[in-house]
Amino acid sequence: MVPRKYTCYYTAQPVKVDGKLDDKAWLDAPWSENFGDIVSGVSAPERQFTRFKMVWDSNYCYIAACLSESHLWGTLHRHDDTIYHDNDFEVFVDPDGDGLDYDELEINVLGTVMDLRMPKPYNQGGKADLSWDFKGLKSAVLVYGTVDHPADTDSRWTVELAIPWKSFTHGGLPKNGAVWRFNFSRVEWPLSVEKGTYTKQKNQQTGKVYPEKNWTWSPQGAVNMHIPQKWGYVRFVRRNPPAVVPEFWVWSVAHRDWNTQKWQSELEKLKDVGITGLLLKADTATLHKVALLAVCYGIQVHAWYITMNNPKAPAAWLSVNEQGKSLAEQKAYVDYYKFMCPGLPAVRQYLKQQMSKLMAVKGISGIHFDYIRYVDVILPKKLQPKYHLKQKDIMPPFDYGYHPYMRSMFRAKYGRDPLSLSDPLHDTAWLHFRLKVLDSTVIQLRNQIEKQGLKTSAAVFPTPSMSRRMVRQDWDSWHLNYYFPMAYHNYYGKKYAWLKKVSSVDKKAVGDSSKVFIGLFLPALKKSHQMTKAMKAAFKGGADGVAFFRLGVLDESMLKQIADFQKKRNRAGRKMKE
Incomplete structure (x- = not known):
């Protein structure tokens, strides 16, 4: 499977990080493709429809995401909790593309963030450095519905991030035309309702929780996000996005x-x-x-x-x-x-x-x-x-x-x-x-x-x-x-x-x-x-x-x-x- 590609355009418009995605900077920025199965790349169903878009300026790399979700649920509130134990949105980035010293960010519907640095992938003996942070990160989540309320049907949640260039492990403002390796993931746990609250579904025979479903922008070919050579390519260009005119x-x-x-x-x-x-x-x-x-x-x-x-x-x-x-x-x-x-x-x-x-x-x-x-x-x-x-x-x-x-x-x-x-x-x-x-x-x-x-x-x-x-x-x-x-x-x-x-x-x-x-x-x-x-x-x-x-x-x-x-x-x- 060929890694996906995305062009990130420059913006001179201010971005207010509030999760609304209504700033002018976002209007013409292109959406990515709908996420697909982490292994096969088969497109996610409408109920898990997920896309991102990006823009950049001299100070920040901006990322927006929209995640369809009929059951908004989250439990983790502390920074650097293991966020993928909840449903989440994840960002992986390797600026120099060597598969080493790459960064990861995860955020749940409550807006709780886990950010870490990986000196090398787990299959090469790497260990997550949770003491490392995206310093100066701005993040926001907006929910369309009610979190942890099974009695109603929810709509979606949106994520907005502003990551300072200086905070990346191999950071620095990209040059015009620079290409970085990125991937984006969505973790979705099968849920059931017990006594009016959400709980992870369990296999009735084994008593174990069913595994999570992983949807990604660029397919990995395996249930493993830590294969950086499978990630997509994001090219930064110092010009405005082409105007999008509906037909x-x-x-x-x-x-x-x-x-x-x-x-x-x-x-x-x-x-x-x-x-x-x-x-x-x-x-x-x-x-x-x-x-x-x-x-x-x-x-x-x-x-x-x-x-x-x-x-x-x-x-x-x-x-x-x-x-x-x-x-x-x-x-x-x-x-x-x-x-x-x-x-x-x-x-x-x-x-x-x-x-x-x-x-x-x-x-x-x-x-x-x-x-x-x-x-x-x-x-x-x-x-x-x-x-x-x-x-x-x-x-x-x-x-x-x-x-x-x-x-x-x-x-x-x-x-x-x-x-x-x-x-x-x-x-x-x-x-x-x-x-x-x-x-x-x-x-x-x-x-x-x-x-x-x-x-x-x-x-x-x-x-x-x-x-x-x-x-x-x-x-x-x-x-x-x-x-x-x-x-x-x-x-x-x-x-x-x-x-x-x-x-x-x-x-x-x-x-x-x-x-x-x-x-x-x-x-x-x-x-x-x-x-x-x-x-x-x-x-x-x-x-x-x-x-x-x-x-x-x-x-x-x-x-x-x-x-x-x-x-x-x-x-x-x-x-x-x-």
Whole structure:
């Protein structure tokens, strides 16, 4: 068996060792493979799913690990207790790779550490030196569940370590490109419950405790971690990790009735089919909670934020139509349409404050704008009958952007009130002005967010030309990281081939500087193979990926189609490389 390899990237971001794994330093750091059987390397089952990731800076080697566990249990509390007598996570490291004078660290779910130095392996007569310590070690454990409480079902535990370079036996800051030998192990004892407490299972015939199960990153070929030549290789590179961009996304609301176990179950399903981007509309506490859960599955969480439509906005902030009617006094289509005027300083300040609150949520990877537009000037073809409308052209009740402040801004620039124009509904200067006011608001928010190292994205109408005509949205001028065109073909009475065309048009509009993920409306894709046809069309048009609206609608048939589609794409990709 060939030892595994891992690339450890440099970080300039601070790491707070608290077990949460929500610092920016961890966001793009790659996860290792799932651990496997210590002898054969056969992958661990989902209930023991285990991975690590690493980053480094000039002072520390940082290690994070996520260990799935339905029964959290630990008994040892003293430093240098024999930690592998509990379930544990273990680190083995030999900086110079000679198989001698190597270091070991073990930690249990209680956060108790045993660290030691081995002058040589046990099979060569080596003895553990427990007087040796990783001096200056920082360590933390976070549990998702309750320790030593058999009455409930737990979720996982996470480990975070910061090991000073000077504390390694053959320590010192690695040079760029240096390769050290590492391995990682997980010890798992079979447990039973007696009198309401966990105890190690015993063989009823012999009365002896069953042996522990060992899962490792790089297989050892024997039940023996002390064969250093079998350990994996970790290469330290002095550059940031490559950005990880999900291909498959899903929108989701907060689902306030979902507990941690339910969220974990849903995230596991997403991970299993390759959906690794989650656009989540939720309060900051829920965003943080889900981001902490998602990190172990390699799922990025972006805060989904309803931007210009704000039902709680003061009446003075609301948009006004060509007839002079504010959304505070006359509805447009639906009662909840309360679009704010994008040019008002108070509105811009409010939005900046909301962005600051979202940016403070540790663990999210970006902020996703929705309803970042004006009121619909023209509805999609198939929605018009619902409101007893035939909108072949612009209608005054649905042409918004005439807030007194917007009119004063236009008058200051052009010397005329837009209402005095001969045809304000179709005047190109007035249309262009409104587009640019919204552009300016978006760009201010974009700069604020990206300055903090987060990604920006937006849910937009299918193509730039459709967006400008239908909702006064000039999105191909925003230069965001990602765009999610809501190409809901059923709204427009289109076939799947239309998705290919939309993808092609949008990719040409934004070029290589931004990613395009075609939004698919799941209620219109419930029949056999409809999902597959839609995904195929989007990718054929050149889309960088797809996004599904929304999580609560994804059923088992759809999940299977996504998984099968990804497998075919991966096989095709491998053949092209060959």
